[in-house]
Amino acid sequence: xxxxxxxxxxxxxxxxxxxxxxxxxxxxxxxxxxxxxxxxxxxxxxxxxxxxxxxxxxxxxxxxxxxxxxxxxxxxxxxxxxxxxxxxxxxxxxxxxxxxxxxxxxxxxxxxxxxxxxxxxxxxxxxxxxxxxxxxxxxxxxxxxxxxxxxxxxxxxxxxxxxxxxxxxxxxxxxxxxxxxxxxxxxxxxxxxxxxxxxxxxxxxxxxxxxxxxxxxxxxxxxxxxxxxxxxxxxx
Amino acid sequence: xxxxxxxxxxxxxxxxxxxxxxxxxxxxxxxxxxxxxxxxxxxxxxxxxxxxxxxxxxxxxxxxxxxxxxxxxxxxxxxxxxxxxxxxxxxxxxxxxxxxxxxxxxxxxxxxxxxxxxxxxxxxxxxxxxxxxxxxxxxxxxxxxxxxxxxxxxxxxxxxxxxxxxxxxxxxxxxxxxxxxxxxxxxxxxxxxxxxxxxxxxxxxxxxxxxxxxxxxxxxxxxxxxxxxxxxxxxxxxxxxxxxxxxxxxxxxxxxxxxxxxxxxxxxxxxxxxxxxxxxxxxxxxxxxxxxxxxxxxxxxxxxxxxxxxxxxxxxxxxxxxxxxxxxxxxxxxxxxxxxxxxxxxxxxxxxxxxxxxxxxxxxxxxxxxxxxxxxxxxxxxxxxxxxxxxxxxxxxxxxxxxxxxxxxxxxxxxxxxxxxxxxxxxxxxxxxxxxxxxxxxxxxxxxxxxxxxxxxxxxxxxxxxxxxxxxxxxxxxxxxxxxxxxxxxxxxxxxxxxxxxxxxxxxxxxxxxxxxxxxxxxxxxxxxxxx
Numbered sequence: 001x002x003x004x005x006x007x008x009x010x011x012x013x014x015x016x017x018x019x020x021x022x023x024x025x026x027x028x029x030x031x032x033x034x035x036x037x038x039x040x041x042x043x044x045x046x047x048x049x050x051x052x053x054x055x056x057x058x059x060x061x062x063x064x065x066x067x068x069x070x071x072x073x074x075x076x077x078x079x080x081x082x083x084x085x086x087x088x089x090x091x092x093x094x095x096x097x098x099x100x101x102x103x104x105x106x107x108x109x110x111x112x113x114x115x116x117x118x119x120x121x122x123x124x125x126x127x128x129x130x131x132x133x134x135x136x137x138x139x140x141x142x143x144x145x146x147x148x149x150x151x152x153x154x155x156x157x158x159x160x161x162x163x164x165x166x167x168x169x170x171x172x173x174x175x176x177x178x179x180x181x182x183x184x185x186x187x188x189x190x191x192x193x194x195x196x197x198x199x200x201x202x203x204x205x206x207x208x209x210x211x212x213x214x215x216x217x218x219x220x221x222x223x224x225x226x227x228x229x230x231x232x233x234x235x236x
Numbered sequence: 237x238x239x240x241x242x243x244x245x246x247x248x249x250x251x252x253x254x255x256x257x258x259x260x261x262x263x264x265x266x267x268x269x270x271x272x273x274x275x276x277x278x279x280x281x282x283x284x285x286x287x288x289x290x291x292x293x294x295x296x297x298x299x300x301x302x303x304x305x306x307x308x309x310x311x312x313x314x315x316x317x318x319x320x321x322x323x324x325x326x327x328x329x330x331x332x333x334x335x336x337x338x339x340x341x342x343x344x345x346x347x348x349x350x351x352x353x354x355x356x357x358x359x360x361x362x363x364x365x366x367x368x369x370x371x372x373x374x375x376x377x378x379x380x381x382x383x384x385x386x387x388x389x390x391x392x393x394x395x396x397x398x399x400x401x402x403x404x405x406x407x408x409x410x411x412x413x414x415x416x417x418x419x420x421x422x423x424x425x426x427x428x429x430x431x432x433x434x435x436x437x438x439x440x441x442x443x444x445x446x447x448x449x450x451x452x453x454x455x456x457x458x459x460x461x462x463x464x465x466x467x468x469x470x471x472x473x474x475x476x477x478x479x480x481x482x483x484x485x486x487x488x489x490x491x492x493x494x495x496x497x498x499x500x501x502x503x504x505x506x507x508x509x510x511x512x513x514x515x516x517x518x519x520x521x522x523x524x525x526x527x528x529x530x531x532x533x534x535x536x537x538x539x540x541x542x543x544x545x546x547x548x549x550x551x552x553x554x555x556x557x558x559x560x561x562x563x564x565x566x567x568x569x570x571x572x573x574x575x576x577x578x579x580x581x582x583x584x585x586x587x588x589x590x591x592x593x594x595x596x597x598x599x600x601x602x603x604x605x606x607x608x609x610x611x612x613x614x615x616x617x618x619x620x621x622x623x624x625x626x627x628x629x630x631x632x633x634x635x636x637x638x639x640x641x642x643x644x645x646x647x648x649x650x651x652x653x654x655x656x657x658x659x660x661x662x663x664x665x666x667x668x669x670x671x672x673x674x675x676x677x678x679x680x681x682x683x684x685x686x687x688x689x690x691x692x693x694x695x696x697x698x699x700x701x702x703x704x705x706x707x708x709x710x711x712x713x714x715x716x717x718x719x720x721x722x723x724x725x726x727x728x729x730x731x732x733x734x735x736x737x738x739x740x741x742x743x744x745x746x747x748x749x750x751x752x753x754x755x756x757x758x759x760x761x762x763x764x765x766x767x768x
Binding site for chain 2: 045048049050052069070071072073074078080082084085086087088089092093096097098099100101102103104105106109110113129
């Protein structure tokens with residue numbers, strides 16, 4: 001579903017991502033972990049077509065992000081770590097805007113908005129301007145907007161930050177359901193316990209370089225993901 | 237504790253001087269000096285206007301033994317300016333200050349927090365009030381006979397009067413706080429009130445000279461009337477003339493007013509400052525949603541951004557209101573305008589009146605510079621249009637369309653009114669709307685071009701890309717300079733080119749420029765936008 005091959009991105013002299021290769025298959029929940037400034041967000045933004053990269057290739061469902069970004073973007077959904085949404089819109093106006101862009105029919109958008117807004121308990125707030133939303137509510141709205149077009153791949157940057165325990169639990173359930181239906185999920189997190197319990201595969205990045213990747217069992221072996229991560233962090 | 241609070245408030249009030257609002261960084265000493273000098277120049281320029289007014293009033297009123305009216309009138313102007321300057325920030329600085337929660341969580345009495353906040357409003361009001369009061373005092377010292385008591389009173393008066401400004405601002409701010417959140421169309425109401433203020437200002441400004449003359453001719457009758465209507469200012473005037481008792485009465489009135497307002501506000505402050513900051517929760521009905529095309533959705537987004545910001549509408553869309561107003565004014569005052577145009581003194585410009593008409597319409601239409609901050613306004617939410625399956629060209633096209641729709645539609649009645657007024661021959665009648673249309677397209681595309689070249693996505697307050705950005709300045713003044721340059725060129729070439737040929741050449745040039753800018757926007761500009 002998502003193939004990252006030899007991805008390199010420089011910011012001036014600094015290599016933010018250095019020859020990174022990952023392959024996320026349909027049905028997989030793929031965790032992406034690393035310390036602050038390791039290159040997670042840069043990689044994620046490159047995968048979503050927000051950031052141009054210097055070399056390498058990113059393909060979504062076999063389509064190159066460089067060659068055909070619009071087709072790639074129509075297959076994915078992106079949820080950033082800090083959802084800066086259009087504050088001049090109400091929640092429902094924003095959801096309709098996103099649905100219009102993805103060409104979601106009136107019936108389907110109504111059904112999905114009702115389903116997810118009820119589940120995340122923000123139906124009553126959809127008529128209010130986004131500027132009045134809390135961080136958690138914005139995060140919930142961003143998640144709902146990402147689910148409207150039933151993407152084949154969801155890319156998320158720290159999706160659990162700001163969510164209440166109930167919403168976190170709900171999101172985990174949605175992630176599992178989507179993967180069981182053939183979609184793929186690629187997300188970054190600092191919460192290693194969540195990654196350990198939720199992910200089929202995991203990749204650890206440090207200084208822009210891929211340190212370790214594979215199934216959860218392959219990466220952590222007999223120890224915990226936290227121990228593996230901390231050991232890798234201590235390596236020079 | 238109080239000292240620390242006042243120090244914090246002073247730092248906050250003068251942050252505009254030492255802190256760069258764009259980057260948030262502290263300015264260098266040289267930068268602060270330059271900024272201070274710049275403000276002093278603006279202060280002196282504005283002060284010179286009131287100096288002229290003071291000069292006109294002071295001597296005749298002193299001669300009529302009615303010096304106190306001089307103080308009443310200048311005091312009234314300074315109170316108006318002080319309230320005008322501080323009322324807009326009173327609500328936000330009293331009730332919406334970002335550190336309200338922090339201060340309320342500390343062991344500080346609520347009344348003291350309010351006092352410090354009021355001090356901030358007082359300082360802003362004083363700054364505005366001094367623009368009028370400094371020239372008032374200067375002229376007074378030059379014209380009035382000297383008295384020591386009067387001089388001392390005159391030096392105290394601005395600081396006391398500023399408390400009166402504070403009282404009025406605080407009361408208005410309190411009213412705003414009470415109704416905030418209950419208004420349905422807050423932005424439209426803000427725009428309407430601001431336009432009424434602007435219209436009122438220009439009306440009074442236009443009538444100022446005749447009003448002053450009227451006052452000076454009927455000084456005694458006016459004096460009798462305003463003595464009671466503006467009693468505190470009457471006492472202030474007598475104090476300036478050296479009446480110590482009046483100074484005490486004036487100070488006592490101000491003191492009582494302040495105490496009453498402070499008491500009332502301190503009782504409601506906690507409730508208003510901790511009220512839910514967001515707008516009132518609006519119910520959402522589960523109804524069928526209207527489906528739009530991608531370009532329709534993007535255009536609607538631009539419309540919502542424009543209508544969702546009073547700052548954007550007021551600063552970049554004034555032409556929307558001015559063009560229909562100008563059209564109505566033309567129909568209304570057609571007789572007077574035609575009289576002026578047919579005056580023998582206007583004979584030399586008769587044959588190029590159509591050119592002047594085009595220049596005038598373009599000048600008013602250039603008050604709309606909607607595209608020039610439109611890229612910057614994407615701000616931190618730019619990730620949305622970059623991550624969604626949208627071609628950057630379509631996003632930029634929506635920005636252009638918004639500008640064109642909101643400028644061309646209001647320009648139509650103005651063009652009709654102008655053509656009805658000047659009754660041009662057929663060739664001009666056809667070319668005038670074409671030239672105006674091409675100019676509007678050029679301004680829209682130029683604004684977008686310049687903002688793509690100078691984007692600023694890292695702002696915390698939308699006023700920065702709208703009011704304090706180079707792209708808006710260049711687009712606005714660039715439009716005016718362009719029109720003046722075209723007029724100047726025609727003046728130089730008037731003996732070799734007929735107005736019709738010149739207008740044809742201008743239209744061709746405008747068309748070529750539009751093609752160049754739009755082509756750039758949809759190729760290089762789209763690439764720049766997708767990589768921002």
